[in-house]
Amino acid sequence: MSQPPTADKDPSSTSQRGFSRRAMLGALGAGGLGVAAGALGQGILSGSQAAAVPVSDVVEFYGEHQAGIATEAQDRMHMAAFDIITQDRAEVIALLKDWTDAIEHMMRGADVGEFGATGGSYDAPPEDTGEALDLSASHLSVTVGFGRSFFLTNSQPRFGLSDKIPEALVQLPHFPGDALEDARSGGDLVVQACADDPQVAVHAVRNLARIAFGTATVRWSQIGFGRTSSTSTAQKTPRNLFGFKDGTANLKAEEQKALDEHVWVSGKTGNEAWMNAGSYLVARRIRMHIETWDRSSLREQENIFGRTKAQGAPLSGGTEFSEPDFAMEGRSGPIMPMDSHVRLAHPDTNAGVRMLRRGFNYTDGSDGLGRLDAGLFFIAFVVDPRTHFIPMQNNLAKNDALSEYLKHTGSGLFAVPPGIRAGQYLGQGLFT
Amino acid sequence: MKQLRPLYLSAAFSVAVLALSGCTTNAPDSSADDSIKVNSTADACALSAATAPGGTVKFEVKNDGTQVTEFYLLAEDGLRIVGEVENIGPGLTRDLVVMAPEGKYITACKPGMVGEGIRAGFELSAAPEGQTVSADRAELQKQAVTLYAAYVKDQAEQLLAGTKEFATAFEQGDEATARALYPQVRMHWERIEPVAESFGDLDPILDAREADLEADQEWTGWHRAEKDLWPPASGYTSMTAPQRAALAQKMVADTEELQARVLTLTFTPDKLANGAKELLDEVATGKVTGEEEIWSHTDLWDFQANVDGARIAYEDLKPLLGDADAELDAALDAKFSALQKILDTHKVGDGFTFYNDLTEVQVKELSTAVDALAEPLSKLTAAVVK
Numbered sequence: 099m100s101q102p103p104t105a106d107k108d109p110s111s112t113s114q115r116g117f118s119r120r121a122m123l124g125a126l127g128a129g130g131l132g133v134a135a136g137a138l139g140q141g142i143l144s145g146s147q148a149a150a151v152p153v154s155d156v157v158e159f160y161g162e163h164q165a166g167i168a169t170e171a172q173d174r175m176h177m178a179a180f181d182i183i184t185q186d187r188a189e190v191i192a193l194l195k196d197w198t199d200a201i202e203h204m205m206r207g208a209d210v211g212e213f214g215a216t217g218g219s220y221d222a223p224p225e226d227t228g229e230a231l232d233l234s235a236s237h238l239s240v241t242v243g244f245g246r247s248f249f250l251t252n253s254q255p256r257f258g259l260s261d262k263i264p265e266a267l268v269q270l271p272h273f274p275g276d277a278l279e280d281a282r283s284g285g286d287l288v289v290q291a292c293a294d295d296p297q298v299a300v301h302a303v304r305n306l307a308r309i310a311f312g313t314a315t316v317r318w319s320q321i322g323f324g325r326t327s328s329t330s331t332a333q334k335t336p337r338n339l340f341g342f343k344d345g346t347a348n349l350k351a352e353e354q355k356a357l358d359e360h361v362w363v364s365g366k367t368g369n370e371a372w373m374n375a376g377s378y379l380v381a382r383r384i385r386m387h388i389e390t391w392d393r394s395s396l397r398e399q400e401n402i403f404g405r406t407k408a409q410g411a412p413l414s415g416g417t418e419f420s421e422p423d424f425a426m427e428g429r430s431g432p433i434m435p436m437d438s439h440v441r442l443a444h445p446d447t448n449a450g451v452r453m454l455r456r457g458f459n460y461t462d463g464s465d466g467l468g469r470l471d472a473g474l475f476f477i478a479f480v481v482d483p484r485t486h487f488i489p490m491q492n493n494l495a496k497n498d499a500l501s502e503y504l505k506h507t508g509s510g511l512f513a514v515p516p517g518i519r520a521g522q523y524l525g526q527g528l529f530t
Numbered sequence: 531m532k533q534l535r536p537l538y539l540s541a542a543f544s545v546a547v548l549a550l551s552g553c554t555t556n557a558p559d560s561s562a563d564d565s566i567k568v569n570s571t572a573d574a575c576a577l578s579a580a581t582a583p584g585g586t587v588k589f590e591v592k593n594d595g596t597q598v599t600e601f602y603l604l605a606e607d608g609l610r611i612v613g614e615v616e617n618i619g620p621g622l623t624r625d626l627v628v629m630a631p632e633g634k635y636i637t638a639c640k641p642g643m644v645g646e647g648i649r650a651g652f653e654l655s656a657a658p659e660g661q662t663v664s665a666d667r668a669e670l671q672k673q674a675v676t677l678y679a680a681y682v683k684d685q686a687e688q689l690l691a692g693t694k695e696f697a698t699a700f701e702q703g704d705e706a707t708a709r710a711l712y713p714q715v716r717m718h719w720e721r722i723e724p725v726a727e728s729f730g731d732l733d734p735i736l737d738a739r740e741a742d743l744e745a746d747q748e749w750t751g752w753h754r755a756e757k758d759l760w761p762p763a764s765g766y767t768s769m770t771a772p773q774r775a776a777l778a779q780k781m782v783a784d785t786e787e788l789q790a791r792v793l794t795l796t797f798t799p800d801k802l803a804n805g806a807k808e809l810l811d812e813v814a815t816g817k818v819t820g821e822e823e824i825w826s827h828t829d830l831w832d833f834q835a836n837v838d839g840a841r842i843a844y845e846d847l848k849p850l851l852g853d854a855d856a857e858l859d860a861a862l863d864a865k866f867s868a869l870q871k872i873l874d875t876h877k878v879g880d881g882f883t884f885y886n887d888l889t890e891v892q893v894k895e896l897s898t899a900v901d902a903l904a905e906p907l908s909k910l911t912a913a914v915v916k
Contacts, residue, residue: 271745389901390811393908395804406622415593415620426598428617429643433598466890467818467897492744502811 155294156235159205161517162375163362164524166239167454167479168351170330172292175322175458175475176299177381178307179285179510180314182248187257191529193313197242197289197306198523204298207235210305227308230301238298240306241290242524243379243512248286262528264370266363266378266482267513274495275506282383282508285317290379290477292456296323318508320383322458322475329456335410335418339386339459339472340503342403343410346418347444349454360452360486361479372527375516377479380453380487383460383508386473391503402499404438412440437499448490453478473504483511565590565625568639570599570618575639575648584633585657586854586916589626591639593618600640602647603628608636610668613916616643629667629852629916632656670849671914675797677846682722685839686792689718693785697778700755703771709759713828713881716752720835721842723812724805725792732788736781739822750780753825760825799847803911806843809836810904818897820885830882833896834873840907841866850914858909865903872899 157165182190200210209215211225218225249256249263291302300321307316326338327345331352335343349356358364363373391399400406404413404422412422413433422440426433434441445452456479461472480486495501515525565588567578572595591601598619603612603626612635613628632654638647692715699707719726719737727733734742736751743749754777758769769777816822817833844862851859872895876883888896 272741272743274742274744274747277741387811387815390814390904393807393811393904395908395911398804411619411622413617413619413622415598415622417621420621426619427643428598429600433617433619467894468901496744 154235155237156206157237157239159202160519163377163517164241164514165205165517166241166290166292167361167377167456167514168329168357169239169292170237170333170351171325171327171456172237172239172294172299173323173325174294174296174299175290175292175325175477176296176303176319177288177290177322177475177477178303178319179245179317180287180289180307180310181317182256182286182314184313185256187529189313190257191523193310194242194525195523196309198518200305200309201240201242201302201524204230204302204305205235205238205240207233207238210309227301227305229304230298233295233298233301236293236295236298238291238293238302240302241292241379241514243288243290243514244525244528245285245288245510245512247284259528262369262372264366264373264513266484267511268484268488270483270509270511271488271492273491273506275501275504276495276509277505277507278509279507282318282320283510285510285512287314288379288381288510288512296321320381320460320475320508321462322460324459326457326459326474327455329454338474339388339461340391340399340403342399342405342407343418344403344439345455345457346405346410347452349452356452357454360481361454363481372515372525373513377454377481377514378483378487379510379512379514380476380478380480380483381508381510381512382476382506384474384476385471385505385507387503387505388470388472394503401435402437402439402503404434404440413438435499437497439494439498439500442494442498443490448493449485451486451490453480453486479514564588568592568601568637569594570601570639570641570648571595572597572641573648575601575637575650577637577650577652580651581653581655583656583658584631584654585629587628587630587654589615589628590623591615591618591626592623593620593641595641596620597642600643600647601626602638602640603630603652604636604638604649606634606636608649612668627912627916629854630654667850671799674799674802674846674850674914678802678843679795679797681842681846682725682792682795682797685718685722686789689715689722690782690785690789692718694782696755697782700759701775701778703774705759708755709826712752712756712759712826713823713831716828717831717835717838719752720812720832721839722792723836723839724808725795726788727808728795729788729791732784732791736784736788739824750777751784752781753823755781756823756825760827762825799850799914800911802843802847803914806840806910807904807908809840809843810900810907812836813900814897814904818893818900820893823885827884827886828882829885830873830876834882837866837869837873844907844910847910847914855913858906858913861906862903862910865899865906869896869899869903872896 157169159165184190203210209226209231211218213225215224215226215228215231244267246263246267246269249259249267289303289306291299293299293302303319325336327348328335329348329351331350335346338344349360351357361377363376366374396407400413405411406413410418412420414420414423414426422434422444424432424434424441424444424446441447455477457474457476459472460475461470463471465471478487515527518524518526564582566582568589568591569576570591570593589601589603591599593599598617600614600616600618602614604610605612612630613626615624615626618624635652635654636649637652638649640647692711696708696711696715699711726737737753738749738751739753740749740757757766758774761768813833813836817829817836820827820829822832823829844866848859876888876892
């Protein structure tokens with residue numbers, strides 16, 4: 099397994115407060131590790147060497163940008179949006195501080211709190227919920243963002259922050275075909291937890307929700323079971339639940355210049371300066387009509403995507419990474435159909451705009467008609483949703499042949515503040 | 531129906547990942563079958579064999595050139611097309627499956643899609659037992675599309691006549707008549723919905739639901755009238771008389787345009803079969819969920835009409851289902867009947883129960899019958915294009 103560019107090089111540089119699950123693994127010895135590796139099934143397969151050379155599957159928490167954006171996409175995700183239930187600015191700040199502390203712990207594979215899952219009073223509930231004991235850091239990244247309603251509720255300012263609301267943090271318009279459910283949309287705060295191991299991601303959200311009791315309450319949460327995007331050239335393009343490789347042309351961590359142009363906010367001054375080095379997170383829960391899709395011919399499927407199903411090559415020929423030739427003529431019109439997904443989502447069709455897609459396949463069981471409630475939990479990070487998401491989504495919703503098989507049921511837009519240094523808390527720039 | 535995997539157990543997660551990342555070479559299986567390999571380049575059209583047994587014949591056409599290519603199987607006269615595969619991009623492989631009897635043929639690759647193509651003789655020997663091929667499949671295909679074209683024309687005419695009647699009642703404020711006509715007239719639209727939808731500009735103007743609209747987009751057509759005839763209990767302002775008149779007149783004008791364009795359409799067997807499948811998709815995603823007619827709840831009228839349209843296409847194509855497809859034919863017969871039987875139980879007078887009066891159990895029963903039919907129906911195209 100290749101190391102992500104953000105993996106820590108010197109674990110000793112991070113704070114050692116709190117119980118380290120990794121230290122516990124070491125204490126258990128090789129036998130214990132074998133069990134852990136078996137339970138994980140992946141991620142720390144090289145764990146048997148851990149006694150000699152510590153294997154790091156830790157994503158660095160501190161840095162210019164928050165982790166979980168340009169970080170090599172992990173395979174599992176749990177995202178939760180929260181509504182703040184306090185009117186007290188100090189309580190909100192306290193929550194962000196507590197979250198920062200807990201996230202820093204969990205990302206390096208440590209328990210939450212000073213005494214962790216088993217080190218505290220025998221007569222008190224454990225500080226950490228414990229289901230991640232024996233599991234490694236698992237490349238956990240936790241990313242925090244603010245929704246528009248964090249700053250304003252019914253146009254009323256909250257927490258004295260209404261003048262700090264970035265212009266780009268707009269109310270998303272109604273897109274054609276939207277069937278958004280209120281209980282799956284919006285939120286004052288968002289937490290994106292990604293990891294190699296689903297239990298580590300769920301553990302993160304669970305503990306952050308627990309810490310938030312009394313200050314914020316979970317509005318919706320979503321589990322994704324498989325990444326649908328590559329954010330590094332070292333990763334293979336995965337398949338979505340339609341069976342296609344999508345997002346072949348995704349922004350990659352190696353493309354520093356493109357990230358600066360299309361993902362990271364920069365050059366903001368005054369009330370928006372707190373967003374510099376931050377980004378905007380767009381989340382869309384896109385239900386797929388799996389059953390009708392499965393009844394469509396391979397011809398239709400390939401024409402809808404504009405790619406071959408086997409290799410992911412554009413229909414204009416070549417291999418997966420060949421640039422599509424949109425001008426190439428076929429028998430009746432362009433060989434890459436005008437309403438094909440690749441054409442409509444391509445930067446050439448969208449004023450050169452690119453986004454960093456970091457979505458996940460999801461399934462939430464079945465609906466009352468015996469159909470899979472499954473699809474894509476679309477996540478994208480962009481420098482400004484007004485230029486980098488809304489126009490493209492309007493175009494896709496109206497013209498994309500794929501739309502017939504999709505139903506957007508949830509939506510969220512969040513301002514993701516920059517990363518922090520030790521001693522700071524996430525979102526601090528907003529309150530100072 | 532796809533089998534569910536228990537995805538919430540972490541062991542199963544790993545299995546799912548292996549399954550997802552394990553399929554690196556999904557190239558068409560070429561080892562086991564008897565397909566004839568065709569290599570198309572700028573100046574050659576090489577076939578792995580010049581003869582093959584008749585019946586179902588599969589060509590695997592690889593484009594090793596730099597231009598888009600096509601491959602044709604022509605009758606001995608070099609004019610009549612037995613089968614063709616178009617739009618093969620450079621480096622890509624496409625299959626052509628045809629059903630053809632013993633006889634002499636001509637193959638042709640057409641790099642650049644121009645000219646006569648690179649031609650050669652090709653011969654089919656007697657078909658293996660059980661694979662009898664009608665000597666004149668092309669004629670059967672022609673009959674099928676002629677029948678279907680007549681049906682579409684008839685439905686479009688009835689739609690126009692009905693729309694005029696509805697528009698008059700709606701414009702004059704005769705709501706009772708308009709409400710009675712609404713589901714009846716829409717059935718003509720729903721029977722030929724894939725045809726109507728093939729006109730990308732007319733479909734949203736005539737059939738957009740409110741949720742389909744873009745912010746600030748003008749809302750016209752059937753569902754605009756629907757909301758005004760079955761208005762929400764609160765928060766809705768009824769249309770004024772001039773607004774109603776404008777909407778009614780536009781619906782008539784747009785339907786006239788639709789009817790005129792339908793006359794210019796040409797059909798092919800794959801369009802019929804795909805259209806039938808799409809009609810069942812419409813039922814599965816829009817009607818059986820009650821999302822099509824959220825104000826009038828007349829979804830079962832649309833449901834019946836979609837099934838009618840699919841059944842007509844199937845019946846027109848039936849003669850093309852040869853011995854090899856007898857099982858498919860029998861399954862389609864049975865599943866159409868089974869679905870119709872359930873629909874019949876919801877008939878009330880010359881209409882149907884309103885969707886919001888159906889129980890969850892009844893909806894599930896309908897949905898299950900739709901899935902049962904849609905699955906074999908999705909195999910119809912591949913069977914009739916051969």
